[in-house]
Amino acid sequence: xxxxxxxxxxxxxxxxxxxxxxxxxxxxxxxxxxxxxxxxxxxxxxxxxxxxxxxxxxxxxxxxxxxxxxxxxxxxxxxxxxxxxxxxxxxxxxxxxxxxxxxxxxxxxxxxxxxxxxxxxxxxxxxxxxxxxxxxxxxxxxxxxxxxxxxxxxxxxxxxxxxxxxxxxxxxxxxxxxxxxxxxxxxxxxxxxxxxxxxxxxxxxxxxxxxxxxxxxxxxxxxxxxxxxxxxxxxxxxxxxxxxxxxxxxxxxxx
Amino acid sequence: xxxxxxxxxxxxxxxxxxxxxxxxxxxxxxxxxxxxxxxxxxxxxxxxxxxxxxxxxxxxxxxxxxxxxxxxxxxxxxxxxxxxxxxxxxxxxxxxxxxxxxxxxxxxxxxxxxxxxxxxxxxxxxxxxxxxxxxxxxxxxxxxxxxxxxxxxxxxxxxxxxxxxxxxxxxxxxxxxxxxxxxxxxxxxxxxxxxxxxxxxxxxxxxxxxxxxxxxxxxxxxxxxxxxxxxxxxxxxxxxxxxxxxxxxxxxxxx
Amino acid sequence: xxxxxxxxxxxxxxxxxxxxxxxxxxxxxxxxxxxxxxxxxxxxxxxxxxxxxxxxxxxxxxxxxxxxxxxxxxxxxxxxxxxxxxxxxxxxxxxxxxxxxxxxxxxxxxxxxxxxxxxxxxxxxxxxxxxxxxxxxxxxxxxxxxxxxxxxxxxxxxxxxxxxxxxxxxxxxxxxxxxxxxxxxxxxxxxxxxxxxxxxxxxxxxxxxxxxxxxxxxxxxxxxxxxxxxxxxxxxxxxxxxxxxxxxxxxxxxx
Numbered sequence: 001x002x003x004x005x006x007x008x009x010x011x012x013x014x015x016x017x018x019x020x021x022x023x024x025x026x027x028x029x030x031x032x033x034x035x036x037x038x039x040x041x042x043x044x045x046x047x048x049x050x051x052x053x054x055x056x057x058x059x060x061x062x063x064x065x066x067x068x069x070x071x072x073x074x075x076x077x078x079x080x081x082x083x084x085x086x087x088x089x090x091x092x093x094x095x096x097x098x099x100x101x102x103x104x105x106x107x108x109x110x111x112x113x114x115x116x117x118x119x120x121x122x123x124x125x126x127x128x129x130x131x132x133x134x135x136x137x138x139x140x141x142x143x144x145x146x147x148x149x150x151x152x153x154x155x156x157x158x159x160x161x162x163x164x165x166x167x168x169x170x171x172x173x174x175x176x177x178x179x180x181x182x183x184x185x186x187x188x189x190x191x192x193x194x195x196x197x198x199x200x201x202x203x204x205x206x207x208x209x210x211x212x213x214x215x216x217x218x219x220x221x222x223x224x225x226x227x228x229x230x231x232x233x234x235x236x237x238x239x240x241x242x243x244x245x246x247x248x249x250x251x252x253x254x255x
Numbered sequence: 256x257x258x259x260x261x262x263x264x265x266x267x268x269x270x271x272x273x274x275x276x277x278x279x280x281x282x283x284x285x286x287x288x289x290x291x292x293x294x295x296x297x298x299x300x301x302x303x304x305x306x307x308x309x310x311x312x313x314x315x316x317x318x319x320x321x322x323x324x325x326x327x328x329x330x331x332x333x334x335x336x337x338x339x340x341x342x343x344x345x346x347x348x349x350x351x352x353x354x355x356x357x358x359x360x361x362x363x364x365x366x367x368x369x370x371x372x373x374x375x376x377x378x379x380x381x382x383x384x385x386x387x388x389x390x391x392x393x394x395x396x397x398x399x400x401x402x403x404x405x406x407x408x409x410x411x412x413x414x415x416x417x418x419x420x421x422x423x424x425x426x427x428x429x430x431x432x433x434x435x436x437x438x439x440x441x442x443x444x445x446x447x448x449x450x451x452x453x454x455x456x457x458x459x460x461x462x463x464x465x466x467x468x469x470x471x472x473x474x475x476x477x478x479x480x481x482x483x484x485x486x487x488x489x490x491x492x493x494x495x496x497x498x499x500x501x502x503x504x505x506x507x508x509x510x
Numbered sequence: 511x512x513x514x515x516x517x518x519x520x521x522x523x524x525x526x527x528x529x530x531x532x533x534x535x536x537x538x539x540x541x542x543x544x545x546x547x548x549x550x551x552x553x554x555x556x557x558x559x560x561x562x563x564x565x566x567x568x569x570x571x572x573x574x575x576x577x578x579x580x581x582x583x584x585x586x587x588x589x590x591x592x593x594x595x596x597x598x599x600x601x602x603x604x605x606x607x608x609x610x611x612x613x614x615x616x617x618x619x620x621x622x623x624x625x626x627x628x629x630x631x632x633x634x635x636x637x638x639x640x641x642x643x644x645x646x647x648x649x650x651x652x653x654x655x656x657x658x659x660x661x662x663x664x665x666x667x668x669x670x671x672x673x674x675x676x677x678x679x680x681x682x683x684x685x686x687x688x689x690x691x692x693x694x695x696x697x698x699x700x701x702x703x704x705x706x707x708x709x710x711x712x713x714x715x716x717x718x719x720x721x722x723x724x725x726x727x728x729x730x731x732x733x734x735x736x737x738x739x740x741x742x743x744x745x746x747x748x749x750x751x752x753x754x755x756x757x758x759x760x761x762x763x764x765x
Contacts, residue, residue: 028285028301030538030579034704039749044704045608046538049581052612059611069285071304071328098300101314102307192506194289194299239294240502247750251702283540283556326559326583353555356569357562447761449544449554494549495757 001181002219008254010211010220015041019061019209021202024048024078026068026097029195032243036199039250040224042206048073053080061209062090064202065112067105068097075108082116091208091217094118094163095201100130113161119214121157122166122201125150132157151180164214168200172222174215181219185226187233189242196246200225203250224253256436257474263509265466265475270296274316274464276457279303279333281323281352284450287498291454294505295479297461303328308335316464318345319457320367322360323352330363337371346463346472349373349418350456355385368416374469376412377421377456380405387412406435419469423455427477429470436474440481442488444497451501455480458505479508511691512729518764520721520730525551529571529719531712534558534588536578536607539705542753546709549760550734552716558583563590571719572600574712575622577615578607585618592626601718601727604628604673605711610640623671629724631667632676632711635660642667661690674724678710682732684725691729695736697743699752706756710735713760734763 020043023033034044047056057063063085065078085092094116096109109131112118121131132153151173154165158177167173172183190196203224207217228249236242275298278288289299302311312318318340320333340347349371351364364386367373376386387408406428409420413432422428427438445451458479462472483504491497530553533543544554557566560583567573573595575588595602604626606619619641622628631641642663661683664675668687677683682693700706713734717727738759746752 026301027282027537028289028299031286031541031704034538035749035753038702038704044538045611046536046579047608047612048579049614051582052580052614055612055614069301069303070307072306098302101300102302102310104304104307104310192293194286194293238503238506239290240499240504240506243290243502244499244750244754247753248748249750251748251750281556282537283544283554286541324556324558325562327561353557356555357557357565359559359562359565447548449541449548493758493761494545495754495759495761498545498757499754 002216002223007220007223010207010217011224011254013210014206017210018043019206020045020059021062021064021205021209022047022056022060022081023064023066023202024074024081025064025066025198028068029198032195033198033202035247036250037202037206039247040203040206040253048077050077050080053077054084057081057084057090058088060090062205063092064095064205065092065118066095066097066198066201067099067108068198070105070108078112079115082112086116091120091205091214092116092118093201093205093208094121095198096121096123096127096131097198099123099127106130117161118163119208120164120166120204120218122168122204122218124168124197128154128157128165128167151175155180164218166204166218166222168197168222172226174218174222176215179215181215183219183222183226185223185230187229189233189236189239190229192239193243224250227253257471257478261471262475262478265462265472266479266509268465269461272465273298274461275300275314276317276319276460276464277302277311277315277336278319278321278457279329279336280319280321280453283323284453287450288453288457290502291505292457292461294502295458295461295508303332305332305335308332309339312336312339312345313343316345317460318347319350319460320347320373321350321352321453321456322354322363323453325360325363333367334370337367341371346375346460346469347371347373348456348460348463349376350453351376351378351382351386352453354378354382361385372416373418374463375419375421375459375473377423377459377473379423379452383409383412383420383422406430410435419473421459421473421477423452423477427481429473429477431470434470436470438474438477438481440478440485442484444488444491444494445484447494448498479505482508512726512733517730517733520717520727521734521764523720524716527720528553529716530555530569531572531574531715531719532557532566532570532591533574533576533712534584534591535574535576535708538578539708542705543708543712545757546760547712547716549757550713550716550763558587560587560590563587564594567591567594567600568598570600572715573602574605574715575602575628576605576607576708576711577609577618578708580615580618588622589625592622596626601630601715601724602626602628603711603715603718604631605708606631606633606637606641607708609633609637616640627671628673629718630674630676630714630728632678632714632728634678634707638664638667638675638677661685665690674728676714676728676732678707678732682736684728684732686725689725691725693729693732693736695733695740697739699743699746699749700739702749703753734760737763
């Protein structure tokens, strides 16, 4: 587990270094994830044109590949950016949004796992199950499988791929295949705001940009999510208010 | 008209079944419409790649085709998704954003009406007029024609196409060609927040997913809009606050 | 400088005429800039399909070309729209987001400047420096060069191109090459909300649509930004709250 002082130390590093996080991500969450990165002290850039992928990767500190609202053009750009990031050693976070829901998404996740070898894969239980087994059908992008049921598969997946596996849900599980970190924080209203999982992925990239122990970085990100959600939940009883209170809480973390 | 208990019953069904609503929609409103669906108790998915259209339609309970920020690629995907939804009997809501403003949008609306035969067409007065007559020029995506002037054309359009016609404005008119439901609720600040019409369309799809009487479902959606807007209007005097209070109010409907 | 009564007069014109502002802009900020335009009293339309560019330009009062999340397809559409707007005399605002960060963005900005001759170029210091000199590397879309250092280059750029140059930062500088207007208003939290620069560009277009003295119009837009940010900053201590309070403040300007 990560102790609170270690989390605060990682948070300070994010704020001091303000790492530039390059996301190739879905249209639905771009604004929200950019605002979450700014709130916690990092810097966002969204870009997808293949012509500028290498340059964007070279000036960024981490890369997020998010499979929501996928298209073939964007998959190409993900591969160009991912290969460049891998070559020059920048951490890559794969968010397999909707893996298991369609063949296109499951296959794209598999190919990225094989060819890009992301440092971290973060998804909900059904998505992780889908990228691990490719045999379970999920209901869209919502999680319908309990994290507990997939943690063992997550550990196997981590050992086989070398990626940190971060499984989000009521309880979050983060594993390198040997150790399992468990986060019990959070709030039910997170499930009523679109893109909270995607925010978890960009925050994971922000911590990975300043902490090369990716198990620790992934856990810090989920602690940031959990802490901010609990704070927002104290001040909100409905998702519209929760939405902006959560951004406020990310900004106020540790203050 | 729909009585309040019938509306509440429909609302409960949305919350119990949490239908997955697949939108092929414009970039501007994706986040807002997804959050509106989550707030009322439904589930959103946004996807446009032709490679995954049939699968997305098959796991969804309703389809929304929204013509804002149109491109030829997306029109192709709308046709693939629309034909599949029609084939397997899933309700389709057409939102002809900006019909009348450009030839591309008006023509796309016409072709979708002819080939996809949506269960429901929801737009503002000028958009409905444009899809009905194709002779009136509108000012972008804003409504410049009073709903009262187009209700008769709306009834004719409903009879001719078999679609429910839902016309939004200060007063909302929903018709199957014979009956006309009138909703007088709402709030002027709705016109100062982008995407409230698009939200009406996705909520219409959510109710249509749980109520196959599409006149009733469309009316329930506009009642949800009107109720939530009135509640938000009580708590907000400017559009930034109204925006999130409206999401809160959708979440709190009937509570 | 622009006196407060002149600003208020321009603001009234925006609200009375409610000019339709056509943006070809990045995915991240579409919703936020549309809401900002609606809040101040203008009307937004976002459209990028080349098939409808001429029509959209013809019904709009001003055009915004924003280089964030660029792609070759969109660059084509920017040229079609830009040439049409130039031909029929509608003001064009270029926002060279991320110019200097990648060759694609810097080159696109240069070509648009040469061929489209925008009425106004609005960016942060490093972006303006990049479009002026094409020799400085910037860190993504964030400003890393002080406005003071580029104001002289801005003046030269204005004289050479005939465009108004609007440089945003802690202090804003707006120049036609001879006169320099300075705005000292604003709030640090603006830098923690994505798209505030993009909002400045669409507001610049809104004022330019009602005031053909583009130096005056650009200055009014930055005064609107500064005033609204100061008001929001009085009511918010974190960026989530600041975000919607800023929209409220745009709506309440001069009231």
